[in-house]
Amino acid sequence: MEDQDRKKIIIMLRWTAIIVTSYLILFGKGRMTNLHLSYLLIFVYLLSNVSLSFFPKKWFSSLKLFYPLVLLDTGIVSFGMYLSEKMVTDFYIVFFLIIIFASVSRNFKLLMVIGGITALLYGVLLYSWGLFLKDDSSSYTLRVPFIFIMTAFYGYIVQTLTREKRQELTISEDKYRGLFENANEGIILLRNHQLQIADVNREVEKVTGYIKGELIQKEVFDLFPPEEMEKARDFFKEVAETGEGKTDSLSLTKKDGFSTEVDLSTKRIDLGDESFYQMIFRDLTEQRKLEKKIRQSKRNLEAIFDGIRDQLSIQAPDYQILRVNRAVVENYRTTFEKILNQKCYKAYFQRSQPCERCPVSVTIATKQPATSIMKSSEDNTTLQIFSYPILDEKGDVLSAIEYMKDITEEQKLQEQLIQSEKLAGIGILASGVAHEINNPLSGIIGMAEIALEEEDPTKNESYLKDILDCAQRISEIVKGLRSYSRAAKKEEQGLVDLNEVLEETLKMVRLVAQKTPVEVIKKFQPVEKIYGNIGEIQQVFTNLITNAFQAMDGKGGKLVLSTRSVGDSVEVKVSDDGMGIPRKYLNQIFDPFFTTKKPGEGTGLGLNIVYRIVTQHEGTIDVESKEQMGTTFTIKFPIRRAET
Amino acid sequence: MSRKILIVDDEEVIRKFLRIHLTKLGYEVKEAADGEQAIEQLGGDDFDLLICDILMPKKNGWEVIKEVKTNPKTKNIPVIVLTAKNEDTDMFKGYDMGADYYMTKPFTKAQLLYGLKLMFEEAQGAVRL
Secondary structure: OOHHHHHHHHHHHHHHHHHHHHHHHHHOOOOOOOHHHHHHHHHHHHHHHHHHOOOOHHHHHOHHHHHHHHHHHHHHHHHHHHHHHOOOOOHHHHHHHHHHHHHHOOOHHHHHHHHHHHHHHHHHHHHHHOOOOOOOOHHHHHHHHHHHHHHHHHHHHHHHHHHHHHHHHHHHHHHHHHHHHHOOOEEEEEEOHHHEEEEEOHHHHHHHOOOHHHHOOOEHHHHOOHHHHHHHHHHHHHHHHHOOOEEEEEEEEOOOOOEEEEEEEEEEEEEOOEEEEEEEEEEOHHHHHHHHHHHHHHHHHHHHHHHOOOEEEEEOOOOEEEEEOHHHHHHOOOOHHHHOOOEHHHHHHOOOOOOOOOHHHHHHHHOOOEEEEEEOOOOOOEEEEEEEEEEOOOOOEEEEEEEEEEOHHHHHHHHHHHHHHHHHHHHHHHHHHHHHHHHHHHHHHHHHHHHHHOOOHHHHHHHHHHHHHHHHHHHHHHHHHHHHHHHHHOOOEEEEOHHHHHHHHHHHHHHHHOOOOEEEEEEEOOOOOEEEEHHHHHHHHHHHHHHHHHHOOOOOEEEEEEEEEEOOEEEEEEEEOOOOOOHHHOOOOOOOOOOOOOOOOOOOOHHHHHHHHHHHOOOEEEEEEEOOOEEEEEEEEEOOOOOO | OOOEEEEEOOOHHHHHHHHHHHHHOOOEEEEEOOHHHHHHHHHHOOOOEEEEOOOOOOOOHHHHHHHHHHOOOOOOOOEEEEEOOOOHHHHHHHHHOOOOEEEEOOOOHHHHHHHHHHHHHHHHHHHHO
């Protein structure tokens, strides 16, 4: 009902009650008793209704206003009656009768009928007593409509309150119904008696395929497949006996005859005076599918892990081996049980402490992948070890994957490749040297022939001097060649002075490059010796300097060789101002067999060999190049002491 | 009138003994130490023979030969290549470019004389025809 209407009706009904009550008080039989109090009461009653008309409308739907109003009105009307009749009247009984009627009545119309009949009966009664038509009987006569008005007033108030209460209940019922219906879990309410289904929610319909009507009144055991009946009966028996909730995984039969697995919780609940079982279940189909997927992907990962023929292990930050693949077990001729939980350094390297250049320790410290090359003490194999971090949700290193690759064969092949490239280099060098020697040799032969023919011996001195000059030049070339090839032969690791190697290499390459008029600028700083293979490093410089000369294409140019210390490494730069490398080739130049030269002019292995040697020395190589401007190769070798 | 020969080589000692030999044989000898000098000389004088090295600074022998053989004024001058490049491919390249005789270092006086004989007799023959 609208607040507006309610306010109007209440105020209007009260006005009527006030008028009638005031009349009764003022003109009732015992009115002479206390006139002041009577006037005060009427005034209060009037004032209450006047002030009520100023109240906001919405207050009229509040119980906080209703209760005081009913109390006030009952009080005032009762007191008014007391003042007018001094308690010696039957009117009290009638008044309280009205209040009782109103409060128990559920139907407003019926109440009005009862009020009407009561008013009529009272009128008939008054009439039979002869009080109805006397001269001073107006106060009695008024009682008849008064009964009706007060009934209407109280009836209205009670009625409104009840309706509101019911509305609130409906709202709350709707709310819980909504929760019940929209729950993601299936909810079934069972009557305790025979475990009959009393109510189900939508999820139950969805999971089972039945509609609500088909389920209601069914026995709950009809929902379980025969093979699980025993389990289901035990389940409910236990709930009934212990009186406590229970959760288990059971299957439910669907309408289509198939079963679906659910996670079922059942609990006894009491609603009002009736006792129910509340069954809540979650459909496990999706979860089972997911679990199956997870299991399969786990199997896949395990197969990959075991299928990899290189050795893989997962290690805790304290180097404890958490997991290994089959290759590890086979390679170390051990079992999974024996190797798991051992420390990596102990199991793999027979050490009592972590290895010095362990990549796992780097990964744990930096959270970055790391790699290093180690020699196995046991069978003299060379292992390349990679480590990769496994992070937890916070991004901390949980463990590391260690991947060990036996590169012994690969290294042997690489050494052979370097060796053959070196031989090829020596071949080129030899032909270059031959050219270079041929010139002074021509001089010697030519001058000697002239000297033989010369009749004037005084002239011979000059010829002999020329011959000597030429012979000395040849001797110089041979000397340089010897020191170059001496270095090239060396296979041992040792301390290498990069400045010295650069100097010697330059000499030889110049020889081969013959007449190319190249201005060489040397910017050598005193640098620490690095640890490595001098022959291989010489190969690096030979290839780079030869390339630089070739880039200048016999036209001449500037070659800058520089060395300097940068942190813990020595940096060597070889730069030319030759033709440069086209941008599109820049990322291919270190690939094996990549060449822009004509067939027969280059193997395409030169820079690849350079790259291999530099990385094997744990160095780095970078290239910068601009077409027609030149190329700069920058190599960094780490300074490190000889290993034990 | 004696024949005029231009020797092009950056090695002084080689120019020297060639000069001594050829002068004794009665030729008029001019010298150039690199390709550019050679071209310059060829522009200024008429030569009967060019003896040219290949590996030289500034302008190499191949370039000199190319210029000589493409210039109508000089294309009839016979050319002897005198070089330390002794691979077959270099020799073929030399002949392909128009060289008339290919001589590798080191060489003897006899080889030089044979080359001269070949050049001038062929040239005379050509005139006779």
